[in-house]
Amino acid sequence: MAENTQYTEDNIRSLDWKEHIRMRPGMYIGKLGDGSSADDGIYILVKEVIDNSIDEFVMGSGKTIEVSIQGERVTVRDYGRGIPLGKVVDVVSKMNTGGKYDSRAFKKSVGLNGVGTKAVNALSSYFRVESTRDGKSASAEFSRGELNDQEMLEETSRRKGTKMTFVPDGEIFKNFKFRPEYVARMLKNYVYLNPGLTIMFNGEKFFSENGLKDLLSENILDTDRLYPIIHLRSEDIEVAITHSRTQYSEEYHSFVNGQNTTQGGTHLAAFREALVKTVREFYGKNYEASDIRKSIVSAIAIKVMEPVFESQTKTKLGSTDMGGDLPTVRTFINDFK
Incomplete structure (x- = not known):
């Protein structure tokens, strides 16, 4: 006979945003993998960050995106408008928070559901976001979705835009390694779809005139x-x-x-x-x-x-x-x- 198990209030559990992403990463980024396949999770993390920079270009802000992958560390820098400084933390750590719900601003955007960079944040052992606009800068650092530090500079000479740096969490992505050829293929598609956009990847330039x-x-x-x-x-x-x-x-x-x-x-x-x-x-x-x-x-x-x-x-x-x-x-x- 089947064992009669108890079902009480103690069985009901609420997860916060980062716990759910870390417990069910496949819901957000597909399969995990180790980087040996082009659709493995670490490349989805890269794509989710770049998508935001692409949206800035589509909206007419920033013609260059810089992507750097050194070992396990990924950095994406654009020269768009920058995240509103008072929302830098919220945009990468509060689910369903973003500027793309207003169809007037991002009516044909890729990242419409407000999940992408939150998933990257939660699934990274180190995550840093920095935004510069109007001569000021704000930054925040996280580990596995937990805010560790934030800073506001009232005056800076940095160019406007957003810079995100992350290291995928080795507890989730076991023995992972980035394959530059997979990243390069992804970046080529971005420039084919966005003629006039320049993407620099570890010093290599990608550009397309004819889509x-x-x-x-x-x-x-x-x-x-x-x-x-x-x-x-x-x-x-x-x-x-x-x-x-x-x-x-x-x-x-x-x-x-x-x-x-x-x-x-x-x-x-x-x-x-x-x-x-x-x-x-x-x-x-x-x-x-x-x-x-x-x-x-x-x-x-x-x-x-x-x-x-x-x-x-x-x-x-x-x-x-x-x-x-x-x-x-x-x-x-x-x-x-």
Whole structure:
């Protein structure tokens, strides 16, 4: 017989923000890993910090982001507006606190849920945030989410912007090691999606003038392209397409609001459908969908207002609507010319 266990008030427990993140890190950053795979948790931590700097660039503030990884220590510095000095601690340690809930300020932002940097803070043995604006500076240091020190400088010559430094917690990320090639690939995607942005990584410069066209140019040799890359873009959508002479599989690179959606989602499904529809209508023939898409190498990026992803790691888009006065994701992509 099953043992009759007691269920009383003593069984009910409330966790504070950092305890919950540390107890269930997978809910916030996906798998943990040791850095040997590109989607391991330590790279998600890097991405969450960089996403905030990218949002500043998108809003027209700061054209350069500096990323440094020395051993286990990661530093990300942008030259955006800087976090409001009185909120430096709250922004990285109070759940659901951020400037992106107001759609007017960050209507097509990546980090909309106010969780990202809190997760980085809670999962780091050392975390430091520093903000400079209006000739003043504020900083705070944490360990595993616990505030250890904070400082306010009433006068500083530092350039405006935000600087975050963290060391992933070895208690959670066992025997981890950063692979520079995985970080470099992530940073390249950022510059492809944000032409005009410069990212410096350990002294190496990443920059793109032609967006997704540059992404495909790097992924498929000129001699392997069946035809020159078709590159189209509008305010909320960008597409690059070619076909390979040698590979038979379909290859897609998809993005939403600057986020690499490695598992696709509603936008990729709509793109694959629109591609077939366009070719059929142009030639007036009902070609097989698999024949049209075979050997394709393509990339699509869209911007969605308040996107809904299927997990905190944001690798698959679940939104069916573009937001605002725009139509559904499917209609928007199908009607794009």
